[in-house]
Amino acid sequence: MISINEIDFKHTILLLSTPALALYGFLNVPLIPQTALWSVLYYFWSGLGITAGYHRYWSHRSYDATRLWQFVMMLAGSSAVEGSIKWWSRGHRVHHRFTDTDKDPYNAKKGFFWSHIGWMLKKQGRLATVDVSDLSKDWIVRFQHKYYPLVALIMAFVVPTTVAGFGWGDWKGGFFFAGVARLVFVHHATFCVNSLAHYIGDYTYDDKHTPKDHFLTALITCGEGYHNFHHEFPGDYRNAIKFYQYDPTKWLIWTASLVGLTYNLKVFPSNEIQKGRIYMQEKEIEQVKRTLDYGVPVEDLDCLSMDEVKAEIARTGKQLLIISGVVYDVTTFMEDHPGGKGFLKASVGRDVTASFNGEVYDHANAARNLMSSMRYARLKKEE
Ligand code: HEM
Numbered sequence: 016m017i018s019i020n021e022i023d024f025k026h027t028i029l030l031l032s033t034p035a036l037a038l039y040g041f042l043n044v045p046l047i048p049q050t051a052l053w054s055v056l057y058y059f060w061s062g063l064g065i066t067a068g069y070h071r072y073w074s075h076r077s078y079d080a081t082r083l084w085q086f087v088m089m090l091a092g093s094s095a096v097e098g099s100i101k102w103w104s105r106g107h108r109v110h111h112r113f114t115d116t117d118k119d120p121y122n123a124k125k126g127f128f129w130s131h132i133g134w135m136l137k138k139q140g141r142l143a144t145v146d147v148s149d150l151s152k153d154w155i156v157r158f159q160h161k162y163y164p165l166v167a168l169i170m171a172f173v174v175p176t177t178v179a180g181f182g183w184g185d186w187k188g189g190f191f192f193a194g195v196a197r198l199v200f201v202h203h204a205t206f207c208v209n210s211l212a213h214y215i216g217d218y219t220y221d222d223k224h225t226p227k228d229h230f231l232t233a234l235i236t237c238g239e240g241y242h243n244f245h246h247e248f249p250g251d252y253r254n255a256i257k258f259y260q261y262d263p264t265k266w267l268i269w270t271a272s273l274v275g276l277t278y279n280l281k282v283f284p285s286n287e288i289q290k291g292r293i294y295m296q297e298k299e300i301e302q303v304k305r306t307l308d309y310g311v312p313v314e315d316l317d318c319l320s321m322d323e324v325k326a327e328i329a330r331t332g333k334q335l336l337i338i339s340g341v342v343y344d345v346t347t348f349m350e351d352h353p354g355g356k357g358f359l360k361a362s363v364g365r366d367v368t369a370s371f372n373g374e375v376y377d378h379a380n381a382a383r384n385l386m387s388s389m390r391y392a393r394l395k396k397e398e
Contacts (some may be wrong), residue, residue: 017137017265019134020105021137021138022136022138022293023135023136023137023138023139026135026136026312027094027136030069030132030136031204033195033198033199034149034199036191036195037196037198039341040187040190040191040192040195040196041189041191041196041373042116043319044075044188044191044192044278045187046186046192047183047188048180048191049161049179049183049185049191049224050183050185050188050189051191051192053175053179053189053192054176054192054193054197056164056310057175057193057197058197058200058201059169059263060091060094061091061095061197061198062093062095062096062186062201062204062205062236062237063090063263063264063267064088064089064090064091064092064093064094064095064234065091065095065097065108065201065205066238066239067088067264067267067268068088068089068091068100068262068265069092069100069104069107070083070089071095071105071252071264071268072085072108073103073150073153073156074076074102074103074104074107075249075250076109076149076250077249077250077251077252077280077281078268078272078277078278078279078280078281079253079277079278079279079306080271080276080277080278080315081275081276081277081337082155083276084271084276084277085155086155088139089155089156089159089166090166090170090172092158092172093163093166093167093169093170093171094167094170094174094175094199094206095171095201095202096166096202097205098163099156099159099160099163100150100155100160101150101151101157101159101160102155102160102299104147104150105145105147105355106120106121106142107151108145108146108147109143109145111249112143112145112244113143113282114224114225114226114246115225116173118142118143120133120134120142121134121137121209121210123209123210123213123214123225124225127210127211127214128210129343129359130209130210130213131203131206131207131209131210131211132206132210133193136211136358140376143236159298168262171194171196171198172190175189175190175193175197176189176190176194177189178193179193182349185326192356193268197217197388204235204236204237204292204369207232207235207236208232208236208238208240208242211229211231211232211235211240212226212229212236212239212240212242213225213226213227214227214229214234214295214389215227215229215231215232216228216229216232216240216243217243218243218295219225219241219244219245219291219292220247220248220288220291220292220293220295220296221242221246221247221294221295222295222298223307224266226242226243226245226246226315227242227243228240228241228242228243229242229259230260233254233255233260233262234261235262237262237263237264237323238252238255238260238262238263238264238266239260239264239266240254240261241254241255241256241260241262242254244256247291248283248287248288250281250283251281251282252268252280252281252282253265253282254264265316268280269359273371277324278304284364297324308388309387309388310388310389310390311385311390312373313390313393314340316341316342316390316391316393317392317393318392318393318394318395319342319392319393319394319395320394320395321337321366321394321395321397322365323395324342324392324394325336325364326362327392328364329348330344333346333391334346334349334359334360335361335363335364335391336359336362336363336364336365336366336367337365337367337368337394338371339365340370340384340393340396341390341391341393341394342388342390342391342392342393342394343361343386343390343391344389344390344391345362345389346361348389354375354376358370358375366394376391
């Protein structure tokens with residue numbers, strides 16, 4: 016439980032009042048098609064302002080952009096009312112540097128609710144230090160930070176309302192749907208990057224921290240859901256690297272590069288990306304292997320000479336044969352041998368390496384795997 020003194024009222028009021036206002040709008044204001052379409056378009060405008068602007072440009076500098084692009088992204092991002100670029104990017108850089116630790120502002124280890132929204136409802140202590148000198152020097156960032164409440168108010172509510180009002184006379188719908196309801200959806204879509212993207216999906220490149228890759232999160236977050244990739248390669252302007260994966264933010268940045276608005280799009284060497292993928296695939300294979308029976312390791316077997324093998328057969332009645340220096344017990348396999356009982360019977364007490372490897376029949380992998388569970392002893396090397 017948190018005490019009243021610990022509540023961040025500014026965030027709490029914004030995050031609780033907007034859903035209530037949106038609900039009021041849904042219950043009382045008719046939603047006409049033009050406004051519905053405008054709200055969806057404005058949703059993407061805000062969402063992409065956060066993902067392509069706040070996140071991939073200012074927080075990670077994963078590409079360069081003209082001043083025009085930066086200005087447009089600043090306006091678009093402001094319409095999401097998620098704080099100034101400076102505040103947002105600083106927090107985000109701290110999150111990357113201290114992922115899943117107490118210094119991570121949206122530490123996913125503290126639970127889904129905390130990483131989704133809880134961290135904003137409670138007053139934050141001083142954030143850990145990260146380098147934000149580039150942001151402090153940037154006049155667009157400084158301008159937006161200085162006039163943030165006004166810029167956010169205009170972009171979040173005034174613009175969507177007046178466009179719908181002057182455009183097709185739907186002032187109320189513009190405010191409630193393109194303004195408020197759109198804002199609520201953008202908020203929770205962005206928050207899903209901190210929460211959902213740390214809960215569902217695959218550890219494609221590394222499992223040291225919680226970020227995961229999932230199509231569903233990507234769908235909700237304009238492509239930010241390939242979050243495992245992003246935390247491994249944060250300087251890459253892409254989050255999804257396969258052409259069929261959903262990453263509209265990447266598509267936007269790339270398309271803008273065709274007309275020179277963005278340039279120097281950074282990508283991590285694919286050789287290194289592949290290494291990450293293989294590292295995880297090997298880990299997965301090792302995990303599966305641990306669940307399978309590979310028999311007693313050869314080096315752990317007792318050593319028997321040829322005479323001792325023969326004596327063992329006579330004493331115990333076991334059907335032992337030798338292949339490549341290992342003694343196998345085929346007693347229970349006799350009846351099931353696909354090559355017939357006869358071949359095995361005739362092999363008992365003998366070294367049948369050559370027959371097994373091609374002289375009679377060159378056995379497939381299946382036989383070689385199967386025989387590992389029949390290991391009985393190692394053959395002592397002749398002096
Ligand atoms: C531990 C010893 C052995 C095991 C576990 C084993 C297992 C198998 C298995 C699973 C097959 C099916 C095909 C394949 O996987 O390649 C097979 C086929 C066969 N095995 Fe063996 N085998 C053993 C020893 C031998 C020996 C010593 C001989 C001959 C002296 C032999 C002769 C054959 C032949 C001729 C076939 C072919 C059957 C056909 O497809 O017509 N096997 N064996």
